[in-house]
Amino acid sequence: MRLEQAQHRAGDAAPSTRPLKAETAFVDPQLERLFTQSLRRQLENLLQAVPLDEQQEQLREQMETLASTLLQDGQADHQQLVDLFAETASQLFRVYRQSELGEAQDTRQFFTRTGCVMAVKDAVHTCKDIYRVRAFIRGIDQAIRAQSTQGSAQPLHVLYxxxxxxxxxxxxLIRHYKAQPQAGLRPLRITLIDIQEGAVQVLHNLIRDLDIEDYIEDVLCMDVMDYRPAQPVDLLVLEAMQRGFSREGHLSMARHLSRFLAADALMIPERIRVRAFLNEGQAEFVDQWQDAGYTHSSKVKPEAAATRVELGAILDLTLDSLRQLKEIQLGQGASVLECGRVQLPKDQPDLSHKLMLYCVEATTFGQEGVREYDSGISHPLPDTAVCIDFRPRAAEPDDLLLKSGDHIQFYYKLTGQPGFMPTWA
Structure with missing residues (x-):
């Protein structure tokens, strides 16, 4: 983020007087502490040569406990979830450590034609994103049950x-089904794909330790954009995005894979909504989280919400709308998708101190979903290239200079660095 613009829009009187503080992390700090304690116990078990079959049994029991707790109608409170996820993460990290990845397998991060690919050493931490995991586990379970009531006894092809x-x-969830067979569910044929060789190596070991091989049709190490299934996909589970629907290739992957879905297939999340709003950086990212400890939609303060200027939805993505997005081809093989159009309010004097922000909310299935600040993927993302009612002293080539009352047309870049591109309209 460019410091001058970030500080200007945060409402500082002088650019050098008060830089913005770091944002509160989406992972509860207490979870990190408990996770470290649990890792120490795991290390002690390794040093004491705990048999592999005993370690595998501990992992299976923990994963069963996680899934069954998340599926209960009565929601566990936040502290119970913190304790549960800390222990689960430590069990998963045992599998990761024992996979003994080489440095290149573990640390390589790179860009493909559709976006950034996270290093394995970073990807392992996504299992600690409590409310993201909860929303998907509950949503996927409901989707599988919905598809099992359609009368077909054929196996359900699940692609992740x-x-x-x-x-x-x-x-x-699959370990939960293994431990507690569910009456009336269609048999599952699961295909797992990841482009990282190290991730696939860990995944094979995890499947073995969980004893769920009979559910797994295939584990593929490849670029998703090259995948073409032999049989139609009945349930697509896809989450390859970062905050503000940026950096990763979720949208390109979804468009590619939608061609291979069965006529009655479901996509999880079934809806992703991205909206744009304006707010001061200090109010949005600092002041309201001073005493919060962790971020969550339930902790958004009314005072911070009151200073926002809502602009509206710029992308509402469902399986139907995905297939109707208008693609515009540009030079050098690049293309963009046409998204929403909004108008800046007129005659509002404080817009020059507000950031443009993109916020993602995802409905996994039914009533289950991830709201703003519930997860790392739903933290608002500032766009510091948008300058409203002011001209920066040191302009950048990609600055978009706007004034109150202007219309903004949004496009989505389908490049190695995907994300929204606002333009004056």
Missing amino acids: PACGPFAPLLLP
Whole structure:
């Protein structure tokens, strides 16, 4: 983020007097502390040569406990979830450590034609994103049950691309099904895909330790954009995005894979809504989280929400709307998708001190979902290239200079660095 613009829009009187503080992390700090304590216990077990079969049994029991707790109608409170996820993460990290990845397998991060690919050493931490995992586990379970009531006894082909080393949005549920067979559910044929060789190596070991091989049709190490299934996909589970629907290739992957879905297929999340709003950086990212400890939609303060200027939805993505997005081809093989259009309010004097922000909210299935600040993927993302009612002293080539009352047309870049591109309209 460019310091001058960030500080100007935060409302500082002088650019050098008060830089913005770091944002509160989406992972509860207490979870990190408990996770470290649990890792120490795991290390002690390794040093004491705990038999592999005993370690595997501990992992299976923990994953079963995680899934069954998340599926209960009566929601566990936040502290119970923190304790549960800390212990689960430590069990998963045992599998990761024992996989003994080489440095290149573990640390390589790179860009493909559709976006950034996270290093395995970073991807393993996504299993600690409490409310993201919860929303997907509950949503996927409901989707599988919905598809099992359609009268077909044929196996349900579930595809989970860009799944990472732990496939955390699905495998706890599959272990739960293994431990407690569910009457009336269609048989599952699961295909897992990840482009990282190290992630696939860990994934094979995890599937073995969970004893769920009979559910897994295939584990593929490949670029999702090259995947073409032999049989139609009945349930697509896809989450390859970062805050503000940026950096990763979720949208490109979804468009590619939608061609291979069965006529009655479901996509999880079934809806992703991105909206744009304006707010002062200090109010949005600092003041309201001073005493929060962790971020969550329930902790958004009314005072911070009151200073926002809502602009509206710029992308509402469902399986139907995905297939109707208008693509515009540009030079050098690049293209963009046409998204929403909004108008800046007129005659509002404080817009020059506000950031443009993009916020993602995802409905996994039914009433289950991730709201703003519930997860790392739903933290608002500032766009510091948008300058409203002011001209920066040191302009950048990509600055978009706007004034109150202007209309903004949003496009989505389908490049190696995907994200929204606002333009004057």
